[in-house]
Amino acid sequence: MAIPLKPVDVAVVGLGAAGGVAVLPLCRAGLKVAGIEAGTWMDPHKDFKADEIHNNTRGMITTGNKIRREAPTIRNSPTGQARRGGPSPMMNAIGGTSIHYHAQSWRLKPWDFKTVSEVTKRYGKSYIPQGSTVEDWPISYDELEPYYDIAEIEVGVSGKAGNIKGKIDKEGNIFEGPRQREYPMPHLRTCDYLEHMKKAARSLGWNPFHSPAAINSVPYNGHGACGYHGYCDRGGCHLEAKNSTCFSTIPKAQATKNLTIFDRAQVTRIVANANGADANGKMTGVSYIFDGLEYFQPAKAVLVGSYTYENVRLLLLSKSKAYPNGLGNNKGQVGKHYFGHWDAQAGASASALFPMDLNVWYGAILSQGVVIDEWADDSFDHSGLGFIGGASMTVNTEKHPIAAASGSTWGQVPRNWGSDWKKWIHQNAGRSASAYIQANSFPYETTFLDLDPEAKDPLGDAVIRVTTMTRENERRAAMYAQDKMVEWFRAAGAIMTTKGNPNGPNLSTHTYGGTRMGNNPDTSVVDRWGFSHEAPNLGMLGGSVFGTSGARNPTLTIQALAWRTAEHLAKNWKSITG
Amino acid sequence: MLVDRIIPADELGPGALECGAANYIDIQMADYLAPQKDAWVAGLAALDAFAMETQGAAFADLSAEKRDAVLLRITDNGGAQNLQAFFNTARTYTMQGTFGDPHYGGNINGKGWDIIRYPGPRPATSPEMQRMDREAEPYRKSAWGNQ
Numbered sequence: 065m066a067i068p069l070k071p072v073d074v075a076v077v078g079l080g081a082a083g084g085v086a087v088l089p090l091c092r093a094g095l096k097v098a099g100i101e102a103g104t105w106m107d108p109h110k111d112f113k114a115d116e117i118h119n120n121t122r123g124m125i126t127t128g129n130k131i132r133r134e135a136p137t138i139r140n141s142p143t144g145q146a147r148r149g150g151p152s153p154m155m156n157a158i159g160g161t162s163i164h165y166h167a168q169s170w171r172l173k174p175w176d177f178k179t180v181s182e183v184t185k186r187y188g189k190s191y192i193p194q195g196s197t198v199e200d201w202p203i204s205y206d207e208l209e210p211y212y213d214i215a216e217i218e219v220g221v222s223g224k225a226g227n228i229k230g231k232i233d234k235e236g237n238i239f240e241g242p243r244q245r246e247y248p249m250p251h252l253r254t255c256d257y258l259e260h261m262k263k264a265a266r267s268l269g270w271n272p273f274h275s276p277a278a279i280n281s282v283p284y285n286g287h288g289a290c291g292y293h294g295y296c297d298r299g300g301c302h303l304e305a306k307n308s309t310c311f312s313t314i315p316k317a318q319a320t321k322n323l324t325i326f327d328r329a330q331v332t333r334i335v336a337n338a339n340g341a342d343a344n345g346k347m348t349g350v351s352y353i354f355d356g357l358e359y360f361q362p363a364k365a366v367l368v369g370s371y372t373y374e375n376v377r378l379l380l381l382s383k384s385k386a387y388p389n390g391l392g393n394n395k396g397q398v399g400k401h402y403f404g405h406w407d408a409q410a411g412a413s414a415s416a417l418f419p420m421d422l423n424v425w426y427g428a429i430l431s432q433g434v435v436i437d438e439w440a441d442d443s444f445d446h447s448g449l450g451f452i453g454g455a456s457m458t459v460n461t462e463k464h465p466i467a468a469a470s471g472s473t474w475g476q477v478p479r480n481w482g483s484d485w486k487k488w489i490h491q492n493a494g495r496s497a498s499a500y501i502q503a504n505s506f507p508y509e510t511t512f513l514d515l516d517p518e519a520k521d522p523l524g525d526a527v528i529r530v531t532t533m534t535r536e537n538e539r540r541a542a543m544y545a546q547d548k549m550v551e552w553f554r555a556a557g558a559i560m561t562t563k564g565n566p567n568g569p570n571l572s573t574h575t576y577g578g579t580r581m582g583n584n585p586d587t588s589v590v591d592r593w594g595f596s597h598e599a600p601n602l603g604m605l606g607g608s609v610f611g612t613s614g615a616r617n618p619t620l621t622i623q624a625l626a627w628r629t630a631e632h633l634a635k636n637w638k639s640i641t642g
Numbered sequence: 643m644l645v646d647r648i649i650p651a652d653e654l655g656p657g658a659l660e661c662g663a664a665n666y667i668d669i670q671m672a673d674y675l676a677p678q679k680d681a682w683v684a685g686l687a688a689l690d691a692f693a694m695e696t697q698g699a700a701f702a703d704l705s706a707e708k709r710d711a712v713l714l715r716i717t718d719n720g721g722a723q724n725l726q727a728f729f730n731t732a733r734t735y736t737m738q739g740t741f742g743d744p745h746y747g748g749n750i751n752g753k754g755w756d757i758i759r760y761p762g763p764r765p766a767t768s769p770e771m772q773r774m775d776r777e778a779e780p781y782r783k784s785a786w787g788n789q
Contacts (some may be wrong), residue, residue, distance in 0.1 A: 114763035114785040117742040122674065255772035291766025295785075302765070423774050425760055426767040461772070465741040465760040470734075479717055481648040481733060482710070486757065490654055493758035 066351055066360035072098040072324070073641075074633065075350045075363035077331045077378070080160020082605035083369030084309025085623045086630040088218060091322035093634035098361050099317075100352055102130055103156030104327040105310065106163060112300035116464040119299040125164045126298050130156050130330070136373050136528040137516045138571060146516060146529045153573035154371040158327060159310030161371070161573075163300045166430040167278040167307065168617035169221040171212045171624075174205035174241040175442045176504070176614040182442060183452050191452055193537035197401050198506040201611050202583045202592035205241045211624035211631075213244055218316070219623060220285045220307040222249035223276030237273050239437045249281045252290060257422045257497070258434045261459045264556035270438050275458055277431030278307040278619070285312055294426040294462045326361070329354045332523065334366055334391055336384040336599065345386035345599050346641075353523070364641040365633055369605035369626065372402070373528040376513045376578040376608060379589075381525055392579075392596035397589045399514050401507035401577040402530070405613050406538035408500060410568030412455065414549035415498040416558035417474050422497055425468075427461020430500055430617075434459055439548045440615035441504060451537045453504025455545035456615040457552070459497060468493040474560045497558075499549045503541045503566070505613040507577050508533070511569075532569035542566035574618050576610040594629035601641050603629045643702060644689070645736045647709050649757070656753055658740045666739030666748025675735075685728035692722055745786040752782030 074090050076083045079101040090097050106112070111125065118124045131154045137146035155161040175182050178200045183191050192198065215221075225246045226236025251274035258274075265272040279296075280289045290305045304311045317323040329352040337346050349362040368375050379398045380390035390398055406412060437443060439454045446452055469489050473480060474496075477488045510533045515526035546563040553561050582588025585597035590609055596602040605626040607618050614621070633640055645667070649658035658664075671679045686701075689712075693701040696715060697708045704712065715721035716729050739748030741758065749755065755762055761771065762781030771778035 113743075114765065115743045115745065117738060117746055118785075121738060121742070253769060255769065256774035257772070260774065291764075292772070293764055293766055295763065421759075421774060421777070423772055423777070426764070426772055426778075465755055465758060466737050468760065469741045469758050470737050481713070481717070483650050483652045483654075486649055486652065486654060486657070489758050494760070 066358040069361045071362035072096045074365045077368045078370035079158050081162040082622050082626045084314045086626040087317040088313045089630045091317040091320040097323045099325045100329045102330045105158050112302040114293050114295040134521045136530050137519050138530040149571045159308040162308040164298050169276045169278045169620040170616035172614040173441045176612050177201040195508050196506045211628045215623040217248050219312050222281040223247040224251045239443045252281045252432050257424050272434045275433040275435045279431050280305045297429045334382040347602050365601040367603040372575040372608040377528045392598045401580040402513045403507045404572035405574035406503035406505045409570045409572045411564045412501040412542035412566035413564035414546050415562050416553035417560040418495045424461040425463050429462040430460045432461045451540035453541045455501045455503040457549045458500040501545050504615045513578050576607045579604045579608040581609040593632040648736045658736045661740045661754040662748040662750040663736045663739030667735050669747035744784040
């Protein structure tokens with residue numbers, strides 16, 4: 065029998081990038097919140113190191129035992145045999161993946177929210193990728209803008225605006241949707257390499273700008289500025305200058321005294337009223353395991369903010385009389401419309417060798433970066449190109465010594481050991497650069513999540529099975545962007561360049577859908593506010609509610625949506641929970 | 643020794659052995675790499691057998707030139723398949739023990755970082771340290787404090 069705990073108003077499952085933000089508006093509205101997190105606090109001084117072996121070789125920050133045991137399986141066709149796909153990007157810690165992410169904090173474009181209607185209007189219906197289940201989002205960019213604004217302020221984002229209320233500034237992203245104001249902090253510092261790349265981009269007639277990041281460029285939120293030490297990737301910030309939710313929104317929520325954190329607590333089921341029909345199928349709370357014992361946390365509303373795979377898994381595992389196929393899944397939509405981002409993990413990449421030292425050892429990965437957005441979204445004419453969307457392209461700093469020494473020698477020496485090779489890396493280890501390419505990605509009929517019929521976690525619960533396939537639209541968009549990236553590197557004086565094979569599919573760190581947001585309960589799981597069409601006091605947070613990916617990192621959009629869903633709950637408390 | 647052929651000492655300066663890569667492998671085989679120890683020992687034995695077969699002595703007993711000849715058979719001339727995978731593993735560990743943080747027993751005093759002109763894991767950096775026309779002063783401390 066589960067041990068019952070004192071009831072709270074809201075149970076938030078997962079205190080990562082999403083749940084860690086949602087708790088703040090709830091607590092400020094005076095609601096009593098239980099933040100239930102499978103991991104625990106990490107110690108910036110003991111756990112976060114400028115150490116490639118610690119962060120990258122061994123993944124000490126990114127991979128924990130629980131994540132490995134719950135990692136999804138993956139297969140490349142709807143009839144194939146799924147296999148374990150290796151460590152997934154899930155994370156167990158207070159702060160979640162926002163501890164070790166690159167802190168890229170983008171707003172999606174207005175086009176991303178109404179791709180179907182915009183593409184149909186400009187090019188005709190035949191341009192919608194075949195087999196895609198893409199829909200317009202039920203909300204527009206304009207509706208989300210106030211929440212982007214508040215997320216940028218409360219989390220803490222640095223950047224340079226390119227469009228304030230329609231006024232275009234070429235120092236920022238001229239293709240972005242209108243913002244109500246400038247970023248709360250200026251963009252992170254530049255460096256010689258980035259200035260060199262900006263000059264090259266301008267020579268091509270393109271408009272380079274510094275990437276937006278949840279990293280302090282100046283002291284903010286009680287923390288100091290970035291140290292640009294070059295160990296941001298897969299590492300936590302020892303200076304607490306990266307605005308992981310454990311340094312930003314979670315401490316603010318704690319300060320209200322309305323948040324109780326239950327750490328090392330693994331949520332296993334979301335519990336619906338046993339008399340589902342009588343109670344409109346409402347949630348009564350969540351069950352979790354702590355130190356081998358099962359507890360029940362009663363709550364009047366539940367917000368689920370674990371990773372995409374775990375969001376879907378929790379719903380599918382939480383079966384009851386009212387929800388025999390899983391929570392909120394009476395129309396079979398949970399797990400559908402899933403897709404991974406078509407980025408480096410799908411093979412999209414471009415690299416270059418320069419004839420001079422770049423000195424990009426230090427920095428802050430993509431966040432000390434410069435971006436080109438000319439070839440993303442619908443910023444260019446797609447007539448006759450055979451794809452919609454495109455990709456953003458980022459050049460960045462931060463190079464780690466083992467990786468730099470182990471990199472490609474571009475065929476310039478016969479083998480990768482011995483004196484000749486040693487001379488080559490002495491000169492060239494610091495002279496290569498790569499770019500990060502992220503293509504607009506969409507959901508398809510043949511890409512979905514379900515429970516694996518065989519693979520189980522140690523509790524005996526099925527893990528998620530990912531079904532995915534190569535998608536021609538995204539492959540073409542990524543190839544197009546790779547060619548543009550090579551053009552950029554060449555304009556900057558690169559003597560050698562190479563391109564990736566963006567054939568996918570893989571487990572991306574950016575995953576979307578599975579509990580899609582929509583107006584139609586036959587094609588989506590949650591409504592325009594992020595609440596289940598079927599279970600009114602169940603809200604979903606995270607990439608799992610996205611209907612399109614955009615050509616950029618998802619976290620700020622996840623956080624803006626999380627804030628909006630939580631605020632909606634607080635403002636409509638009686639009608640949602642009554 | 644294998645690591646000193648992968649990154650040899652030469653006119654450029656110390657190689658993997660002088661940087662402590664062998665020490666790194668010894669220490670880590672009793673620690674984080676312990677699950678790989680059996681495969682590592684078996685690989686070394688297979689390398690010895692291949693050296694015996696092609697050069698008439700165990701790998702470690704051969705001159706530097708002959709050890710290079712053995713490795714060339716593996717990496718350039720499609721020698722024993724199992725040894726190609728072993729060589730790649732040995733190279734991976736050598737890179738970790740030469741260019742990784744000194745905390746793990748290799749890269750003594752950060753000497754390996756001189757090989758690739760990596761400036762070092764400072765806790766924070768100034769804009770001057772990211773200039774393209776000059777190198778930052780080498781910083782040769784472990785991220786874990788003084789060793």
